[in-house]
Amino acid sequence: MIYLDQSATSLHKPPEVVEAVRRGLSGEYGNPTRGAHTPALRALQEVALVRRAVSKYFDVSPLEVAFTFNATIALNMAIKGALTPQDRVLTTPYAHNSMLRPLYELQDMGMRLDIMPLDKHGCCPIELFVQYLHADTTAIALNPMSNVTGDIAPLDDIIRLCHQRDLLLILDLSQWAGTRAMPSVAQWPRTLIAFTGHKSLYGPQGTGGLINRGNVPLRPMISGGSGIHSFERQHPSTFPEVCEAGTVNLPGIMGLRAGMEWLMTTGQDKVQQHLSTLRERFISGMRTIPGVRLYGSQMADAGPVVSLNIGDLPAAVISDALNERYNIATRAGAHCAPLMHQALGTVEQGTVRFSFSFHNDDNEIDTAIEAIRTLSFQ
Ligand SMILES: Cc1ncc(COP(=O)(O)O)c(C=O)c1O
Structure with missing residues (x-):
């Protein structure tokens, strides 16, 4: 997983x-x-x-x-x-x-x-x-x-x-x-x-x-x-x-x-550096996929969290497909932050949230990027 x-x-x-x-x-x-x-x-x-x-x-x-x-x-x-x-x-x-x-x-x-x-x-x-x-x-x-x-x-x-x-x-x-x-x-x-x-x-x-x-x-x-x-x-x-x-x-x-x-x-700085490298790699990959909408500023120095959607698909459909077909765990929905979804315009659709830990590596990020790329064509 x-x-x-x-x-x-x-x-x-x-x-x-x-x-x-x-x-x-x-x-x-x-x-x-x-x-x-x-x-x-x-x-x-x-x-x-x-x-x-x-x-x-x-x-x-x-x-x-x-x-x-x-x-x-x-x-x-x-x-x-x-x-x-x-x-x-x-x-x-x-x-x-x-x-x-x-x-x-x-x-x-x-x-x-x-x-x-x-x-x-x-x-x-x-x-x-x-x-x-x-x-x-x-x-x-x-x-x-x-x-x-x-x-x-x-x-x-x-x-x-x-x-x-x-x-x-x-x-x-x-x-x-x-x-x-x-x-x-x-x-x-x-x-x-x-x-x-x-x-x-x-x-x-x-x-x-x-x-x-x-x-x-x-x-x-x-x-x-x-x-x-x-x-x-x-x-x-x-x-x-x-x-x-x-x-x-x-x-x-x-x-x-x-x-x-x-x-x-x-070392907290080492952890932060690793997390921001993962985030940047993931965001760069997402930017190459047509139909993917990223939310927020997408700034490199933000926290290790990225929310997205593919076209108008409900977030839960993507998150379930990631789990069932690719063995990738993400979270879909409102993430208990209703005001954020009102601000982003995602009250109905929710977002698929990817969040990274020190234990994740580049290969896992690349696998997730390719999974989203494949799902975006379906
Ligand atoms: C921003 C924020 N505040 C509060 C909580 C609640 O944390 P806990 O599960 O420790 O109650 C969470 C976690 O879901 C969170 O992301």
Whole structure:
């Protein structure tokens, strides 16, 4: 199988990840925040090591890292925990439903939500952010890498803008993390960063987290056992406990640490270089096929994601043919990004999405190009 659906989840995990999960299940680890016996303390120590690995990768303090079971939960915790109906929030068509739907829930309670348009290249330049900010805007909620086209928002400029205007930044790094370096954190404003473990950080499903820069106050979204303040009626509002009700996924986050350490050892720049070579090769091949329509800016330095269609064929027909006839895995449809499809005019047709991992090579890209070429003639 040629797996070109990394944006959904990474299929091939480094062997170190599999070994770390196995170790987590090997009978050595107790519950990290329940008990003071040796297996429990060993587990607690392991959680601290994972927190440190995450903080090293994102260049933040371990005290700013909370574990969640995926990016969706982290985004819900950030949006529903930090915002109120009194806020005014700006977002872009890149937003995934994991960000949009919690925003809509707050909008239904009175919060104002502004959605800026894309420019004619399918991008969101900083000028548009400035144009669509209002005097009473309090936050920007941003997915800086479209999971449909791979196009990226100017994150450094947006960070600067939030800093200057004292805006809260809620970031969805589900697609960004692991595919390119983090922007320099020196100028970070108050920021809540959601990330997922199972995509390009090469960790297991059921892992992810929320990073809280600037000690943004959060209301708990889920309450329950925290291992501390057991006689209080309310869940602690201190971070990270406010996000970590119940037992963490210890074998999962041990695997996440192994994935992130593999990434840091391999080198984030090397990974990014490989991904952009694959993307360029794929786009160049697609440009030689009549009838193929590519979406987005097609810029070389975008993320490792490409969306296309062949003529008026429904995207699902192409994706199914790739799977059944060529053993190539892609994803068809809306990719949980409805505003992007409204902007691209693909609400009915959807798009066929190809997304690349460090484990793909030139031969696989060439095979996919020839498969699309053959399908385009049928
Ligand atoms: C941009 C974006 N945000 C959020 C998510 C949701 O991630 P998770 O599966 O970790 O909840 C995804 C993945 O599907 C995504 O692509």
